[in-house]
Amino acid sequence: MDFRHDTFLTLCEIGNYTKTAKHLHITQPAVTQHIQYLEEYYNCKLFVHNNKKIKLTRQGEYLKDFIKTVSADRQRFKKNLSEMHLEEITVQFGATLSIGEYVMPEIISELLQKNPKLKIHMHVANTQTLLEKLNLGQLDFIVVEGFFNKADYHSKTLSTEKFIPICSVNSPLAEGTKSLEEITKERLILRESGSGTRNILENILKKYNYTVDNFQNTIEIENMNAIKKLVADNLGISFLYEVVVKREIEEGIIKKINISDFNIVREFNFVFLKDSFFKEEYMSYFNIMKEFIKTEDRI
Template structure:
């Protein structure tokens, strides 16, 4: 069983500063050093290297960090779920990125709660990077994200493939005609904040076309999807979003898809949990419940 010294180790891994780690843990700096020295002697290897006042994790520390995060996360999950083994009494905390949290999960969760009214569910909505940090700290059991992440560091399963499309107001000059990508760069671009999956995806698309965000004459950053859609609807700019997030507006004619020849982008929504988790089988069960509900809703 991992002890308090491993908690100290994880905090130091996060902040890479002995003084800061001591402050965060409400202990002295010598105590932090003693905890790390104990672990280095216990495991028989160096965990941190210090040069020019900078703390760097060794390869062995990276391995221990991944192991410790998984163990602490599983311990928390086990404590919360030891009395809720049955599917209908399951409880879990998970995170979803904004598009998924607002436009995919509400119907899925409603579907499940009607079928399993005793389920206890907590969903956090944030950008991809924030969710990965909370997953690593054991705050969340799993996450569903549209953004990019290192798949080699996590256990991930494809949840769905979704179209990523350019969008404008229904009365825009771009409606009902083919528009060259070079034409739209003179438009005001309204997009999500840094760290969001939607923005990262769009920046990668631009990079593939040898463009960057600086190519656009004006950029507005908004952290709220509804606000982005409202601004585009009023003709204040264009945006790029997942089709699933604007299906209703396209159907009722308030927003329109910009027809850019050759522009056909799909991106993954991924179900992600920590590698080698003791609860992987349980998480896959939840994944299957989500997938089944998603399929039933969309057929």
Template sequence: MIDFRHQTFLQLCRIKNYTKTASKLHITQPTVTQHIQYLENHYGVKLFNYSGKNLEITGAGKKLYKYTERMVADSQEIKKLIREKSDIQKIKFGATLSIGEFVMPEILNQVMQEKPVLNFDMLVENTETLLNKLKAGEINFALLEGFFDKSKFGYQLFSKEEFIGICSPGFKHSQQKIKLEDLLDSRLILREYGSGTREILEQILYTNNLSKKSFANTLEIGNLNAIKELVAKNRGISFIYRAAVKRELENNIISDLKINNFNIKREFNFVYLKNSVFEDQYYKYFKLFNSYRK
């Protein structure tokens, strides 16, 4: 169980305002001050300083925030395990859209057949949302396709996946050798902000001195199946992991764009809280999932 004063500290770090923190926690502002003063005396360090009217976290405060956040997540997992009366192991994890829809279903199918005592609950969300839920202790680990700060999380490389451009078989440049710039007069269909696929595409465009604004038209959609359907109907082009369109490519519903010097592979990573007391346990799940990855 995490000390209530640490909970106050976490909220103040996030809100950076004593009055709003007190309101959030339904306590008085002097009580917030007392909680912080207690922790500063306990650890013998200053946790916050004012820069003008802005409240800033000190270096020591940032360290305490990192460790406290991890303790909260581990504490929630410990409480769940202690209350569990069944032999069934319940594991809640997250996956980004491409992984959750097109990689994990087959893996989970095999795992459940061979390991019936494992009960998995998979949350499919974008990278940013999953990282926040991981830090809050709402999920045990996550499988991410996007970028994340590797200095702040524990992780294992799950696989490297090919990132491709896709179009309708009836698209004017289908099966042609083209430059990336040849696509700029097309409608670009892309994922919502915060998704791993979107971040990767924006980075690729940036390294080629381009952006989504370079295209004649853009359309943002948060559903991969909707994106694939629009591409198949020649309503635009998109960029996606090959694993997410494997069946469509095999059945000639969608074609991959033959873009010069576009040999892109990106990591799928198994991510968890660094130095969690459950790190060894999570690593076992990583090994289990990876053993079924084709």
């Protein structure tokens, strides 16, 4: 790994020589020279040019995956060396909102009990943002519910969770079995575009030939507790993971809507870069998380 590999990775992300040069504070000819050097070194074309647009070749894609992993491992290795004298281990990971708020607190407690010197930094964001941070080496691993290309990463299923429609206990929808058509007459309260929960809902509705636009009206809320409060106050319905509304259902302020032929289960995935030097360490965290969830009888 040298500075030319960094140029290559930046060009992959930006997709434009001029913008890459500006981003790296070097000249465009310098960017071209770096890429030409790598193509000569690896004896293959890394990019093809078509109408002023560039596209990675198969070899370029392979090199990009390798460099992403090496770059991320380099950052973690440097951090580990600097902390070695402190006998501490820092782990930086990301989680989507549903997981970060309703699944991870107890798991973090379990991790700290097993290793009191562990320093944990958890970043909560949507799936796409977390994947970008993982690719940049800013996170060691992520736990997500949203869609991603599993071929691009090393991933393991942490748990499977029920995705359910919910309403207030005072709603007419709280009793009996309803159809999707019936519930579209209600106000839909949903997460913002880009969130894993929103993407999953839109894909589920699509399979039933519906969209969010079929509902009477919609409200977008980024805060999960706010969504649950509005639903509990009978101001609309929503779709959330059962684990997110477990307490409210037990307390009798929110109820699952029974929809005929509607049984949706989705994966919570543990994800890190392929072929990482730290795979064994990351898998140790996964195994602790997996074992804890099993003991909670949630799988």
